[in-house]
Each structure stands twice: as C-alpha cells, then as structure tokens.
Amino acid sequence: MSSPRLALFAVLMLAITAGTLADRPRPRPPIVIGGYRVLAVDFHTHSSMWSDGALTPWGLVLEAERQGLDAIAITGHNQVRDGRMGRWFSRLVGGPTVLPGEEILSDKNAYHLIAAGIHRMVSFQQSAARAIDDIHRQGGIAIAAHPFPGSAGYDQAAMQRLDGAEICHPMIYAVESGQRDLERFAARAPVAAIGSSDFHGIGTMGFCRTHVFVGDPSASSGSPRASLIDDTSAQAILDAVRAHRTVVYGRDGQAYGDPALVRLADDDGRLRVAAPSNSRGGWLDWLSRIGGVLGLAGAIALGPRRPRPGG
Amino acid sequence: MLTDLSPDGPQLSAEVRVLHSPAAVFRELSQKRGGGAWMLVRRPLLLAFMLGWLVSLQASGRLSARLIADGALSFAFVPVFEMAALAAVYRLGPRRISFARAVDLFFSGNAPWLLWMIAFATLRCLQTPRQATAPPVFLLWILELSLVPIAVWSAWIDLHFFREVLPRPAARPRRDLILQRAIAWTCSIGYFFGYAIWPYVVSSGT
Numbered sequence: 001m002s003s004p005r006l007a008l009f010a011v012l013m014l015a016i017t018a019g020t021l022a023d024r025p026r027p028r029p030p031i032v033i034g035g036y037r038v039l040a041v042d043f044h045t046h047s048s049m050w051s052d053g054a055l056t057p058w059g060l061v062l063e064a065e066r067q068g069l070d071a072i073a074i075t076g077h078n079q080v081r082d083g084r085m086g087r088w089f090s091r092l093v094g095g096p097t098v099l100p101g102e103e104i105l106s107d108k109n110a111y112h113l114i115a116a117g118i119h120r121m122v123s124f125q126q127s128a129a130r131a132i133d134d135i136h137r138q139g140g141i142a143i144a145a146h147p148f149p150g151s152a153g154y155d156q157a158a159m160q161r162l163d164g165a166e167i168c169h170p171m172i173y174a175v176e177s178g179q180r181d182l183e184r185f186a187a188r189a190p191v192a193a194i195g196s197s198d199f200h201g202i203g204t205m206g207f208c209r210t211h212v213f214v215g216d217p218s219a220s221s222g223s224p225r226a227s228l229i230d231d232t233s234a235q236a237i238l239d240a241v242r243a244h245r246t247v248v249y250g251r252d253g254q255a256y257g258d259p260a261l262v263r264l265a266d267d268d269g270r271l272r273v274a275a276p277s278n279s280r281g282g283w284l285d286w287l288s289r290i291g292g293v294l295g296l297a298g299a300i301a302l303g304p305r306r307p308r309p310g311g
Numbered sequence: 312m313l314t315d316l317s318p319d320g321p322q323l324s325a326e327v328r329v330l331h332s333p334a335a336v337f338r339e340l341s342q343k344r345g346g347g348a349w350m351l352v353r354r355p356l357l358l359a360f361m362l363g364w365l366v367s368l369q370a371s372g373r374l375s376a377r378l379i380a381d382g383a384l385s386f387a388f389v390p391v392f393e394m395a396a397l398a399a400v401y402r403l404g405p406r407r408i409s410f411a412r413a414v415d416l417f418f419s420g421n422a423p424w425l426l427w428m429i430a431f432a433t434l435r436c437l438q439t440p441r442q443a444t445a446p447p448v449f450l451l452w453i454l455e456l457s458l459v460p461i462a463v464w465s466a467w468i469d470l471h472f473f474r475e476v477l478p479r480p481a482a483r484p485r486r487d488l489i490l491q492r493a494i495a496w497t498c499s500i501g502y503f504f505g506y507a508i509w510p511y512v513v514s515s516g517t
Contacts, residue, residue, distance in 0.1 A: 016374045019367070023375035048385030050506045054366045059381035063370065077506040105507060107514035124510045173445035201382075202369045203444025278441045281372055288373040289436045296364060297429045300357075303324045 005302045012295030019288030022281070026068035031274070034264040035217025036245070039070035039232055040274060042206045043116050043143055044103065044166070044196030047074055047082040051103075054201020057086035061095045063199075067206040067276060071097035071237055073116040077105055078124050099234050103145055104131055110153030112145040114166075114196070117238045128158035136161070141241050143194050146171060147185040148178070159189040164241055168195030168208035168250040179251040186256070192241045193256035195248035204276050211271050212237050213245040213261055249275060326422040330464075333420065333471035340416055341476045346409035354418030355390035361428055362386035368432045372440065388502050393418070396494035400487045404479050413476060420472050423464040427457065466492070 031038040045060050046053035055063060057074055064072045074083035083100030090098045101116040104124050111128045117140035122131050132142040144165040147154060154162075165186045172178035186193065195208040214236040240246070247257035247265045249272060255262045265271045280286070329336045366382025367374050397417050401410055408416075431454065435443055446454075466488060473484035473491075500508075 016376060016379065019371075019373035019375040020377070022373055023371065023377060048503075050502070052504050052507055054370065054385055055378075055381050056385055059378070059385070062377060062381075066371075078510065079506055105510045107510040109511065109514075125513070170445035173441055174447055197444065201366055201385075204440045205370075207440060207444045276440060278439050280439055285373045288375075289368055289432075292364065292368065292374040293429065293432050293436060296361070300425060301324055301327050303322045 005299055008295050008298035008302065010295075011291045012299060015288045015291030015295055018284045018291065022284035022288060023066065025065045026276075028068045028070065031270055033213070033268045033270070034261070035215065036213035036261075037215045037232070038247075038265075038271065039097075039212045039214055039237060040068060040206065041071040041073075041210045041212050041237060042067075042069055042197050042199065042208075043073040043099070043101070043164075043194055043210060044075055044114055044145060044169075045072050045199040045205060046103070046201075047076065047086065048201070049076070049082040049085070050079060051076045051082060052200060057082040058089040060199070060205070061086050061090045061093070061098060063205050064096045067204065068274065069096055069206045069209065070232055071099065071212075071234070072205075073099040073101040073114065075101040075103040075114055075116070077103055078121065080118060080121055097232055097234055097237065099237065101140070106131075106153055111147075111151050111158070114143040114145045115140050116143065116241075117141055117234055127155075128153040129155070129161055132158060132161040139238070141238050143196075143241075144185065144191070145196075146182075146198065148175075148181050151185070154185070154188075159191075162189060162191050164192035164194040164244075164246070165189075166196050166208075167193045167256045168248045169198055170203065170208060172208075172251045179254070182250075190244070192244040192246045193248040194241075194246065195250070207276055208250075209248075209275065210241075211247040211257075211265065211274075212240045213247070213258075214240045247271060325416075325419040326425060329419050329468055330422050330426070333468040334475055336419075337416060337472050337475035340419075341408055341412075343412075344408075346411035348411070350415045351411035354415050354421075355394060358390045358393075358418060358421060358425075359383045359387050361425060362389060365428050365432055368435050369443065372435065372438075372443065389499060390418070392495045392498040392502075395498070396491045399494055400473075400491045401477065403487075403490075404477065404483065407478050408476065416476055417469070417472055420465065420468040423461045423468065427461045430457075 047057045047060055048054055049057060060074055074086040076082045080100050080102050087098035087100055090096060099116045101114060102118060102122055104113040104115060104122055106124050113128055113131055115122050115135040118135055118138040122134045135142045141163040144154060144162055146166055146169045167182050167186050195210045197205050197207045199205040214231060244258055245261060247255060247261050249255055325336060360383055363379040363383030367378035370378055394414055397414060401413055470484055470488050473487040
C-alpha cells in the first residue's frame with residue numbers, strides 16, 4: 001500500500017476512534033417533579049427491519065440510551081415484529097423501556113396512526129376509528145402521527161377516540177406553518193401532547209420527545225403506592241398518556257400539555273435542558289467527521305504505489 | 312487493496328478512473344487474471360462499510376464503531392442483492408473471467424454512488440443536529456433530484472462493464488443492464504420500503 005493511502009487509512013481509523021470515544025450515553029438522572037417521575041419518551045421510531053429506518057431494532061435501543069431517553073416505541077410500518085425484537089434486546093441489556101408498536105399507514109393514505117404498547121398488527125384496511133378501537137382492545141394507546149393538513153381519515157369518531165397527537169415533529173422545523181398545523185389538529189379534541197422524532201436514522205433520535213409524568217404523587221412515602229414513582233414500565237407510561245400527563249416543548253420552546261404539569265415543569269426548569277443540544281459537538285466529534293470524510297474519500301481515490309521502472 | 316492499476320497508469324484507484332473512462336478501464340482490468348474469496352467480497356464489503364459510515368454520520372454527526380456496524384448490517388441487503396442480480400446475468404451467457412473478478416469490477420462501477428455518499432456526508436458535517444433532523448424541504452428535493460444524474464452515470468458505467476467484461480453479442484449489454492437493475496432494485500426497494508408501500512399498492516388496485 002502506498003504511503004499516502006496508508007496515512008489516509010490511519011486518519012480514518014483515528015476518526016472512528018475519536019467518534020467511538022465521544023459516543024457515550026447521556027447522563028439520565030431520575031427526574032421527579034411534583035411527586036411524579038418524569039420519563040423522556042420517543043413514541044415514533046423506525047428500524048431497518050422492513051420500516052425504512054437505518055438502524056436495527058437493537059441499534060435503536062442503544063441509540064435511545066445514548067440520547068438519554070427512558071423509553072421508546074419502535075413503530076414498524078404495518079407490523080410489530082421489530083418492536084418485539086427491540087423489547088427483547090432491551091430487556092437483555094437492561095436498556096430503556098421499549099413499547100412494541102406500529103405506524104399504521106392506511107390505504108388511500110387517509111391517516112398515519114401510531115399504536116404503542118400493542119402485541120399484534122392492527123389492520124390498515126379500516127377506518128381510523130376502528131383501528132383505534134383495535135389498539136385499545138390490545139391495551140395500547142393511539143397517537144395521531146404527523147397529522148398535517150390532508151389527514152382526512154381523522155373524522156370526529158376518530159378524534160374522540162385518540163389518546164394523543166404529535167404536537168412536536170421534526171417537520172415543524174422544516175415547514176414554516178408546521179407548528180400551527182399541529183396545534184390546529186390538537187385543538188380538535190382533548191388529546192395528550194406528544195413529541196416524537198419519527199426517527200428513520202437521519203438526524204437525532206428524541207430531538208422531539210415527550211415528557212411523561214408517571215406515578216402517583218398522592219401516595220405517602222413508605223406506602224406500596226409510593227413505589228409507583230419508580231415505575232418506568234410500559235404500563236405506567238401508557239397509563240400516563242391516557243391520563244394526558246405529558247409535557248412537550250415545540251418550536252421556539254413553546255410548551256404543550258397539561259397546564260398544571262407545564263407550570264410545574266417550568267418552575268423546575270430541568271426538562272427544558274434535558275432535550276438534545278443543537279450544538280455540532282465537541283472537538284472529538286469534529287475530528288471524527290472531518291477525519292472520517294477526508295480519510296475515506298482519500299483512501300478510495302488513491303491507488304497503490306506505482307511500480308518502479310524495471311522493478 | 313481496492314485498486315487495479317496498469318504500471319503506466321496514474322496513481323488513482325479504479326473507482327476514480329472508471330468515472331470518466333469506463334470502457335478503457337474495464338477493458339484493461341478484465342485482461343488480468345485472478346479470483347478467490349477476497350476478491351469476491353472486498354468491494355461489496357467496502358460498499359457495506361460506506362453505507363454504515365454514512366448512517367453513523369447521519370445519525371450522530373460522528374463515526375462510531377457501534378453505528379457503522381449497525382448501519383452496515385442494516386444496509387447489507389444492498390450489496391447482497393447487487394451480487395445476486397449480477398450472478399443471474401453472469402450465468403446467462405458465456406464468460407471469460409471468474410465470477411469473483413466480475414463482482415470486483417462491477418462494484419468498482421458504484422463510484423458515482425460512493426461520490427454521492429461522500430457529498431451527502433460532507434453536507435452532514437456542516438449541519439447542526441436540528442438541520443440534520445429537519446432539513447429544509449428544498450434541500451430534500453435537491454438531494455433526491457441529485458440521485459437522477461447519479462443513477463444515469465452509474466448506468467452508463469455499468470453498460471460499459473457489460474460490453475467490455477462479459478463477452479456477449481452486441482445487443483445484449485443493454486438487456487443485461489436492465490435485467491441486473493430490475494432484479495437488484497426491485498429486491499432492494501421491496502425489502503426496504505415493502506411494508507410502507509404495500510397499502511398504496513392495495514389501494515391503487517381498488
């Protein structure tokens with residue numbers, strides 16, 4: 001191998017080493033506000049196993065840990081297998097709580113609906129209201145996924161049944177009217193505010209996230225109910241969403257959710273800083289990406305040492 | 312390792328040279344003999360590594376061993392289906408080089424896609440996490456439209472591969488290219504987007 005190529009391979013290896021060193025889980029200290037345990041949850045993630053994501057189900061679990069998330073829903077497109085696989089892996093490694101789920105993409109594109117905490121596939125060949133009934137029969141929750149204008153399937157019957165609606169989704173940052181559109185949808189019915197990243201592998205998982213308030217603040221310490229505050233189980237999360245005990249920060253830091261919980265969270269201040277930073281990272285990150293691009297591009301472009309004449 | 316140069320050629324890899332003069336490069340490289348397991352897998356592995364490299368940069372803005380491995384595994388179907396499609400075309404007629412060498416040369420023709428991936432990764436290097444998570448709509452359009460000339464460029468290179476490397480009658484290279492693309496792309500799109508596009512397929516039939 002030629003010396004310049006060898007040097008470029010070394011740069012690439014250095015870049016991977018730097019990136020691997022910087023790839024540490026974010027600290028995830030338990031947050032208790034107003035007697036509730038507050039969990040950071042991303043209810044909308046996709047894996048590479050048949051859901052056009054870029055990470056495997058177990059990769060999603062590890063990424064959720066790196067992003068300081070307490071729980072994720074792995075929501076396969078019209079299937080729940082990758083969610084079940086992610087839950088199995090997370091239990092194996094003691095990772096975040098995984099809610100097996102499904103993003104139901106209806107025929108005729110009438111609605112996209114998140115089903116979190118279900119066990120078997122919900123058919124996409126039915127109305128949104130009937131799909132929500134099916135989700136509820138399985139003990140899951142139904143969340144309207146990125147319900148921008150054009151989601152015609154959300155009629156009055158569906159709206160009355162919904163548990164939550166995405167009020168923070170990456171598109172609110174890309175489309176000027178996005179946040180207002182989601183606000184208008186959420187105003188149609190009393191639903192829990194949900195923030196989800198719709199993570200397919202590009203960008204940051206949990207960039208939009210839901211702060212879920214689980215537990216029972218009325219329980220006195222030492223009572224069996226007091227242990228609920230440490231309950232990070234899927235059931236506790238689903239119960240909290242059904243009770244609309246969520247807070248979400250949207251565009252420009254606007255808070256959404258239960259007004260009393262929003263006030264508690266604002267007084268406390270920790271949830272606002274718990275969201276992923278918009279910084280490009282430290283020097284290890286810069287070294288990793290610049291070295292990674294230059295090293296790989298150079299190593300591919302250069303050939304081996306040219307043989308010496310007569311040699 | 313991944314380069315095949317004539318003693319008089321420039322000190323550039325086959326990937327770079329094939330971008331502008333694929334016929335000459337394929338003609339020259341197909342004269343060489345050789346094969347073996349390493350030759351069969353080295354360029355498919357490079358493609359898988361590059362896909363993992365891109366996933367890592369896109370998902371975290373850095374290269375980590377964890378994300379590279381996960382991304383490479385997630386997109387391993389791309390080189391697998393490409394190889395399977397090439398194998399189908401390779402078996403349909405006479406051949407003068409080993410399958411391992413044919414795979415090696417064919418994958419060097421992925422150079423336009425590698426170039427696109429490097430450009431996409433460079434863009435990510437400059438973005439904040441928010442810009443990467445929610446890129447402006449016009450940028451998405453540019454990225455998607457940029458794939459069109461890349462696909463045409465890649466098809467042009469592969470057409471030269473089928474002309475120069477596999478000794479087939481005059482009209483066959485175009486047919487080989489279409490067959491290879493039909494198999495590889497149908498399988499890849501079906502695997503990756505199948506569940507997402509199935510409701511649209513169902514509703515279009517009603």
